[in-house]
Amino acid sequence: MDDLAEPGDTTAPVLGDGGPAGRAVVAGGTAAGPPPGVDGGLAGGRAAAGAGAAGRAGGGRRVAGRAAGRARGRSRVRRNQGLAAWGFALPFVLLFATFVALPVLSSFFFSFTDLRSSDLRHPFAVNFTGLRNYSRLLSDDVFRQAALNTVYFVGVGVPLTMCLALAIAVALNSGVNRLRTFFRVGYYLPVVTSIVAIAVLWRFILEPTAGLLNQLLGLVGVTGPNWVGSKVWAMPSIIAMATWRNVGFLMVIFLAGLQAIPAQLYEAADVDGASGWSRFRFVTLPMLRPTLLFGAVITGIGYLQFFEEPFVLTQGKPLNKTLSVSYDIYNQFGFGNYGYAAAMSYVLFAAIVLLTLLQFRLLGRRVDEPASGRR
Amino acid sequence: MNQRTRVVALLCVAGVMLSGCGRSSGGSGGEQAKGVAGGAATGTITVWAMGTEGEKLSVLAKDFEATNPGVTVKITPVPWDAAHDKIATAIAGHQTPDVSLIGTTWMGEFARAGALDPTPDVIDKAQFFPGAWDTTAVDGTSYGVPWYVETRLIYYRKDLAQQAGVRPPTSWADLTAFAAGLQQKAKARWGMYLQPGGQGSWQTFLPFAWQNGAALTDDANKNFTLDSPEMAKALDYYRSFFTSGVAPKDLAQGQLEQGFINGTIGSFISGPWHLGILKDQGGASFLDKVGLAQMPKEKAGTSFVGGGDLVVFKDTKNRDSAWKFVQYLSKPETQVKWYQTVSDLPAVKSSWNDQTLKADPMLSEFGQQLNDAKSPPTVSTWEQVASVIDGEVEKAAQGGETGAGGAKAMQQKASQIGTGA
Numbered sequence: 001m002d003d004l005a006e007p008g009d010t011t012a013p014v015l016g017d018g019g020p021a022g023r024a025v026v027a028g029g030t031a032a033g034p035p036p037g038v039d040g041g042l043a044g045g046r047a048a049a050g051a052g053a054a055g056r057a058g059g060g061r062r063v064a065g066r067a068a069g070r071a072r073g074r075s076r077v078r079r080n081q082g083l084a085a086w087g088f089a090l091p092f093v094l095l096f097a098t099f100v101a102l103p104v105l106s107s108f109f110f111s112f113t114d115l116r117s118s119d120l121r122h123p124f125a126v127n128f129t130g131l132r133n134y135s136r137l138l139s140d141d142v143f144r145q146a147a148l149n150t151v152y153f154v155g156v157g158v159p160l161t162m163c164l165a166l167a168i169a170v171a172l173n174s175g176v177n178r179l180r181t182f183f184r185v186g187y188y189l190p191v192v193t194s195i196v197a198i199a200v201l202w203r204f205i206l207e208p209t210a211g212l213l214n215q216l217l218g219l220v221g222v223t224g225p226n227w228v229g230s231k232v233w234a235m236p237s238i239i240a241m242a243t244w245r246n247v248g249f250l251m252v253i254f255l256a257g258l259q260a261i262p263a264q265l266y267e268a269a270d271v272d273g274a275s276g277w278s279r280f281r282f283v284t285l286p287m288l289r290p291t292l293l294f295g296a297v298i299t300g301i302g303y304l305q306f307f308e309e310p311f312v313l314t315q316g317k318p319l320n321k322t323l324s325v326s327y328d329i330y331n332q333f334g335f336g337n338y339g340y341a342a343a344m345s346y347v348l349f350a351a352i353v354l355l356t357l358l359q360f361r362l363l364g365r366r367v368d369e370p371a372s373g374r375r
Numbered sequence: 376m377n378q379r380t381r382v383v384a385l386l387c388v389a390g391v392m393l394s395g396c397g398r399s400s401g402g403s404g405g406e407q408a409k410g411v412a413g414g415a416a417t418g419t420i421t422v423w424a425m426g427t428e429g430e431k432l433s434v435l436a437k438d439f440e441a442t443n444p445g446v447t448v449k450i451t452p453v454p455w456d457a458a459h460d461k462i463a464t465a466i467a468g469h470q471t472p473d474v475s476l477i478g479t480t481w482m483g484e485f486a487r488a489g490a491l492d493p494t495p496d497v498i499d500k501a502q503f504f505p506g507a508w509d510t511t512a513v514d515g516t517s518y519g520v521p522w523y524v525e526t527r528l529i530y531y532r533k534d535l536a537q538q539a540g541v542r543p544p545t546s547w548a549d550l551t552a553f554a555a556g557l558q559q560k561a562k563a564r565w566g567m568y569l570q571p572g573g574q575g576s577w578q579t580f581l582p583f584a585w586q587n588g589a590a591l592t593d594d595a596n597k598n599f600t601l602d603s604p605e606m607a608k609a610l611d612y613y614r615s616f617f618t619s620g621v622a623p624k625d626l627a628q629g630q631l632e633q634g635f636i637n638g639t640i641g642s643f644i645s646g647p648w649h650l651g652i653l654k655d656q657g658g659a660s661f662l663d664k665v666g667l668a669q670m671p672k673e674k675a676g677t678s679f680v681g682g683g684d685l686v687v688f689k690d691t692k693n694r695d696s697a698w699k700f701v702q703y704l705s706k707p708e709t710q711v712k713w714y715q716t717v718s719d720l721p722a723v724k725s726s727w728n729d730q731t732l733k734a735d736p737m738l739s740e741f742g743q744q745l746n747d748a749k750s751p752p753t754v755s756t757w758e759q760v761a762s763v764i765d766g767e768v769e770k771a772a773q774g775g776e777t778g779a780g781g782a783k784a785m786q787q788k789a790s791q792i793g794t795g796a
Contacts, residue, residue, distance in 0.1 A: 116755070116795065117463055117484055117488065117755070118484055118485075118487040118488040118489075118755045118795060119488070120463060120466045120467040120488050120490070121466060121467065121469070121488055121489055121490060123467070142766075203627075203628070207627055208627060209627075226625055226627075229625035229627070315573065315574060317572070317573055317769070318572070318625070318769070318773070319572075319766075319769060319770065319773065320766070331762070334459070334758065335756070335758050335759035335762070336463070336484055336755070336756075336758075336759075337759070
């Protein structure tokens with residue numbers, strides 16, 4: 001580990017360790033991927049792997065190697081093996097086609113029609129309306145409000161949840177030793193609790209006159225607002241509830257990520273005389289980047305589709321200030337506007353894809369990338 | 376298949392699908408009902424019913440089976456929350472039961488989907504409350520039978536009214552003075568509770584619009600007519616309770632009953648179920664303090680009528696027996712027995728002459744109001760338009776919008792949604 005002792009450069013441990021780790025990944029890739037140039041001879045091997053009998057691999061190769069004139073027989077074997085493979089895959093393919101592919105494709109198709117619940121008996125006797133559902137969305141006040149609310153929720157909620165979860169994870173990882181399990185269970189408990197119970201609990205907390213929060217505020221002489229009934233405070237209340245509910249899950253993920261960081265990196269940083277903040281900034285954060293990316297993507301996807309929190313706590317009130325896009329879609333399905341609701345769903349889907357791409361751009365750089373860049 | 380044949384095949388499939396599209400013109404209007412054969416009911420009748428009705432319907436089914444020995448009635452209780460979607464799915468899959476209870480506001484949607492069998496003339500239209508019968512009529516044809524009804528009245532604290540020296544209101548001006556009196560003279564924190572928006576507040580607001588003579592749609596139920604001076608004035612009137620501080624702009628869930636029992640809320644508008652709730656929470660003796668008043672008269676004293684309808688689906692395989700079961704459920708004596716079983720108010724007028732209902736002065740108030748009670752138009756988009764009205768009521772109650780602006784916004788949004796015709 002002598003190459004780590006470059007005084008003053010706290011990123012050195014990372015670079016030093018990134019080398020071997022990166023090599024290992026490359027080596028693994030070589031072992032797993034098909035070696036170039038051996039492809040022709042591999043036909044039998046591939047099929048044998050499909051059938052799950054390693055002993056037949058040699059046989060396959062013998063067939064291939066015996067005579068070039070028997071190419072026709074080889075292709076029959078290959079076809080039979082292909083058929084067998086499809087036979088094995090058929091149950092899954094059928095289920096997937098019926099319950100996933102077909103509904104997804106038909107919902108996409110119906111998002112271009114004016115399908116309504118009164119068309120249920122003759123779903124194809126609807127008018128094809130082109131992009132009208134999508135253009136109507138742009139002028140739909142309620143949808144625009146819902147989209148704004150969702151941006152607000154994601155924009156505040158995701159960073160808040162991630163920072164909080166990271167802070168708790170770091171604290172549990174380094175500071176707290178005695179009651180670690182207790183805290184871990186405590187923070188994870190909301191994740192496994194039913195949303196209905198959570199809603200009841202939060203209603204007690206946020207109740208305007210007798211609620212816990214306003215009673216506490218009353219002790220210090222502040223008159224709290226009617227949290228879920230207020231145009232200003234309803235959304236922050238929802239965000240607080242969602243954060244409280246989801247922070248435990250992320251914390252566990254981050255904790256696992258933290259424990260995977262080799263201790264010698266911190267030792268090296270100590271030798272370099274790095275302060276606590278520098279250790280966090282230059283060792284913990286870079287090493288945790290893949291975990292952070294995972295957390296951001298999972299939380300982003302979940303938060304863009306937030307639905308349960310307003311559903312149980314506010315029903316979108318007041319004045320649609322807590323209506324989310326998912327909730328609006330749910331309402332439109334309830335109203336029987338299936339075509340319109342399908343179009344809304346695809347807009348939400350596009351938003352999720354975009355956000356995820358953005359997160360991959362921002363957080364997705366590999367740990368050893370700057371290293372190779374600087375060498 | 377090479378690339379080009381693939382593209383061509385795909386285009387063909389798309390073409391076939393698109394040419395299969397397109398709505399056939401002409402709705403379900405003016406459909407003729409077929410007759411029902413005489414004799415006893417036979418075979419199996421499957422019935423879906425929600426809530427308490429679903430749990431207790433077997434009581435009536437047993438009687439029906441006793442008088443029709445060849446019949447079996449199979450009842451499936453369905454929770455209200457899931458009912459709409461379950462029925463919609465059943466219609467799409469042609470897997471409907473023979474008979475189902477459905478919410479009155481779903482009639483337009485399911486009838487226009489062509490899923491419901493028109494009511495045969497073995498059912499006598501005249502025996503039902505007219506407002507309740509109207510919930511079954513879609514485009515001039517009736518597609519079901521009102522099973523039970525509910526309507527809204529003014530609940531008030533008799534002791535507080537006495538203390539304030541106010542009498543039950545008979546006009547809009549009266550109602551304003553009544554609520555203000557309860558607040559100022561009887562020291563109730565709120566004179567009256569009216570729904571300040573949120574789901575279902577249209578049911579509290581629309582009676583005021585009807586009382587002022589507003590019509591929601593034109594005669595053919597084709598276009599909405601929400602932007603009228605009558606509607607605007609009604610919304611302004613509704614709003615006045617909030618701007619004057621007589622009614623609370625927000626009240627946390629469950630505080631209405633407690634507030635009414637401890638005297639901080641002087642009155643509210645609600646349906647018959649509140650009798651049971653108040654009895655549970657305030658004790659049986661509390662009901663002595665509760666007064667019920669008819670809706671105030673402006674141009675009319677109209678209230679809202681809701682409830683449940685019974686329908687027979689077109690996909691039924693046992694149509695005649697299904698209608699016989701429905702006919703049995705709407706007999707006056709069956710309706711009285713049903714009231715005794717689950718406290719559902721009879722939709723049949725003559726049942727109200729039975730001593731069981733007549734002897735109860737509070738119930739009689741509901742019975743009287745039912746003679747002047749309306750239901751929303753049976754258009755297939757009603758639930759969505761109702762949510763628009765909820766939204767505008769909320770805006771008006773929170774103080775942001777005048778009656779004229781609210782009525783205009785309702786009309787604009789409702790005409791965008793359309794009546795589905």
